Amino acid sequence: MRSEEVTAAAAGTWKxxxxxxxxxxxGSMRITANPDRDLAVTVLRxxxxxxxxxxxxxxxxxxxxxxxxxxxxxxxxATELIRAALSPYSDDLVVAxxxxxxxxxxxxxxxxxxxxxxxxxVEENLRRLGHDHLDLVNLRILxxxxxxxxxxxxxxxxRMRDEGLIRHLGLSNVRQDHVxxxxxxxxxxxxxxxxxxxxxxxxxxxxxxxEARGIAYVxxxxxxxxxxxxGAASDHGAAVQAVARAHGVTPHQVRxxxxxxxxxxxxxxxxxxxxxxxxxxxxxxxxRFTADELASLG
Numbered sequence: 001m002r003s004e005e006v007t008a009a010a011a012g013t014w015k016x017x018x019x020x021x022x023x024x025x026x027g028s029m030r031i032t033a034n035p036d037r038d039l040a041v042t043v044l045r046x047x048x049x050x051x052x053x054x055x056x057x058x059x060x061x062x063x064x065x066x067x068x069x070x071x072x073x074x075x076x077x078a079t080e081l082i083r084a085a086l087s088p089y090s091d092d093l094v095v096a097x098x099x100x101x102x103x104x105x106x107x108x109x110x111x112x113x114x115x116x117x118x119x120x121x122v123e124e125n126l127r128r129l130g131h132d133h134l135d136l137v138n139l140r141i142l143x144x145x146x147x148x149x150x151x152x153x154x155x156x157x158x159r160m161r162d163e164g165l166i167r168h169l170g171l172s173n174v175r176q177d178h179v180x181x182x183x184x185x186x187x188x189x190x191x192x193x194x195x196x197x198x199x200x201x202x203x204x205x206x207x208x209x210x211e212a213r214g215i216a217y218v219x220x221x222x223x224x225x226x227x228x229x230x231g232a233a234s235d236h237g238a239a240v241q242a243v244a245r246a247h248g249v250t251p252h253q254v255r256x257x258x259x260x261x262x263x264x265x266x267x268x269x270x271x272x273x274x275x276x277x278x279x280x281x282x283x284x285x286x287x288r289f290t291a292d293e294l295a296s297l298g
Contacts, residue, residue, distance in 0.1 A: 008051035011260055011285025014267060016054065016216055017136060017168035017189045019094050023260060024285040025054035026278075027220065027271030028078040032063035034273050035073045037081065044085035046275055048093075050282045056192075056218070056269040057082055058098040058140075059124045066103065079128035087130050096190070096218075097125045098172055099157070100140035111142055115156035122160055133165055138192050139182075140172035150178045151185065158186035170216075176206055179215070188215055190267075195219035197258045197297060198237065211263045218267045222259040223252050239296040247287060253280060257287035258297055 011024035026047045031040040047055075061078035063071030082095060089095065099121040104110050112118045118139075125134055139154055150171065160166050170190035171182055182188050191210055195203045199221060210217040236244075236251040244251045259268050270281040289297075 006050075006279075006283040006286045008047075008053070008282050008285060010283075011268065012264065014216055014265055016094055016096075016267070019053075019092060019135075021054040021094050021267070022051050022285075023264075023267045024052065024282055025056060025218075025267055025269045026052045027269035028055060028057040028082060029061045029067065030271040031081055031273045032061055032066065032076045032078050033068055033070050035071065035076070037076060037084070040076070040081045040273060041085040043273055043275055043278055044082060047278060047282075048086065050279065052282065053090075053092055054094045054096065054267060054269070055082060055086070056096050056220075056271075057129075058101070059121060059128055060098075060101050060103050060109070062103065077128055079125060083128065083130040089131065094135045095129060095131075096136035096138060096170070097129070097134055098138045098140045098192075099125070100142075100153070100172070113153065115152070115159075118153060118156050119160065122157075122165055126165070133167055136168045136170060136189065137166045138170040138172040138190065140192070141174060141178070143173050143175065147177070149181060150174070151181050154182045155185050161186060170218075176209055179210075179213075183213075190216035190218050192218045192220060194221045195259075196222045197240070197255050201298075207262055207266065211265045214265070216265050216267050217263065218269055219259055220269065222268060223255050223270055239298070243289065243293050243297060246293070249284070249287065250280065253284035253287065254297075256281060256284035257289065258294075260285060261289055261294060 008022035008024040013020050014023050057078045059079055063076050099118055102110050102121050112121055168189045172192035194200050207217050240251045240254050244254045256268055272278050
């Protein structure tokens with residue numbers, strides 16, 4: 001497969017809120033790692049050239065000092081890199097961000113639990129992205145055992161949606177009961193959870209439930225799996241390697257394509273700071289597996 005000839009349209013489309021996006025998107029966490037800001041801007045603009053119109057970000061995606069735990073030099077915020085590369089934003093572009101986790105200059109990471117803290121995070125995202133509204137805000141929680149309500153936090157975001165600060169709402173790191181609770185307050189357009197070919201497969205039923213409800217399911221760590229923030233998985237099973245050889249692609253592309261095969265509502269948001277990896281990721285959207293291949297992958 002010649003990746004440079006494939007665009008994000010090959011993955012198909014989904015209506016995310018009121019905008020139709022290509023199902024192959026882009027996750028911005030890793031673009032902060034390299035101190036070369038121009039490279040990050042180049043990758044983001046190249047993603048648009050390749051048809052990507054769904055970008056995932058967060059105000060706490062920053063290096064050094066953020067979730068990746070890498071990097072040197074002045075702080076590089078993914079949201080600000082997106083602004084530099086893509087502003088002014090086109091009407092067919094969706095930039096999804098997250099609130100809940102945040103970084104306090106004095107104390108480090110914290111979790112927003114009050115309406116005032118959530119509003120401050122929304123305003124930070126607006127400021128760093130340079131936008132008058134946020135296309136999509138996912139409430140990311142620290143999921144706890146038992147019942148942990150999202151009603152107060154989601155309700156606060158719903159009120160900001162009514163004010164026009166936010167267009168659409170989603171949830172991240174949640175269970176089905178969280179979605180049930182949130183849907184009673186305002187529409188939920190997407191769920192972002194950790195999920196992959198050999199990672200968090202207990203989510204399978206939840207993926208199907210989201211499809212039945214018309215909710216986009218947007219897995220993170222689809223390539224990284226158990227490696228999480230550390231990066232792309234290197235431990236590939238025999239089935240993954242066999243399918244990769246059969247299609248002349250990499251195991252990482254197989255993992256991405258498997259993700260998209262889980263339903264028309266599943267969107268992929270692989271991230272990279274490397275233009276070559278970007279093209280390979282986008283090209284994975286063109287892969288089509290047979291029933292036997294899917295069965296072998298599990």
